[in-house]
Amino acid sequence: MSALPGSAEGTAVTGLDSSPVEPAPIDLPPLTEQTRLEAREIIARYPVARSALLPMLHLVQSYQGYVSPEGVALCAEELGLTKAEVGAVATFYTMYKRRPTGRHLVSVCTNTLCNVLGGKRIFDALAADLGVHHDETAADGSITLEHAECLAACDYAPVVTVDYEFYDQQDVESARALVAALRRGEKPAPTRGAPLTDFRGISRQLAGFSQYGDAAAARAAVDTPGSLEPTLRGLRLAEQRGESAPPMPRSEQSAADSSGAPAAEAAGVESAQRGAPEPAGRSLADQNDGTETPAGQAPGTTGQGPGKA
């Protein structure tokens, strides 16, 4: 829930005095006027101010390493929301941290494919090395370790990310070596994508502020070579075997509809129809919301929904 320390709104909603967003540690650097100016710069990017909330929360994390009560208050003030509303968002998404994060965030995928290939063994080994459990930070402040759900890189399983950059096809020893290097202050190159920064640095990027001095430096950073081989392997096998996916039913229908009509002409008809005024006499009551069977049509005769055996 969204109750925050000292938040009357949160307590009113939940009846709880405790909160999943922890009070600020004593040595937390305060948010400054610069933070507020950058928050306003983010807000100006959106036609509706509250759309800026997600990048603003990343901005708060870039300064304080987590979404602090002070950061929640700043977002609420600038957006005209209650702290409970901001807290509801901040506590919903796992990318927003409720406790101060270490210099690096190490996420180990323990979802199905990574797990059967050793994800849990990797997580357990790192947890033992760091002396932490899920979502805890090593005593030296270097690493916060977390389990992650599927990181959308199953073809590179088992996957570990550091500050959301990918380190593919890990095993226990390579992951332990990676974390040991991070703790020494090194920044091993990710398998693909942009160079590693740190949790606050990536939070700043996610807030929409570049880490790089100019556009050329930014382009050079993300244009690093990467391996696509595991992703392309299935495609190559299919090519060798002459296999292809069956056409989608809609594409067959579209081909039949446009047969005999040049593509440009068909597109012209479609766009003309899109721009045409609604037929006179049409009202909201005429519009089927899709939950009713059209009059005179038996269920199951449209190819949708249950039919008679």
Ligand code: FES
């Ligand atoms: S299961 Fe790990 S990336 Fe999908």
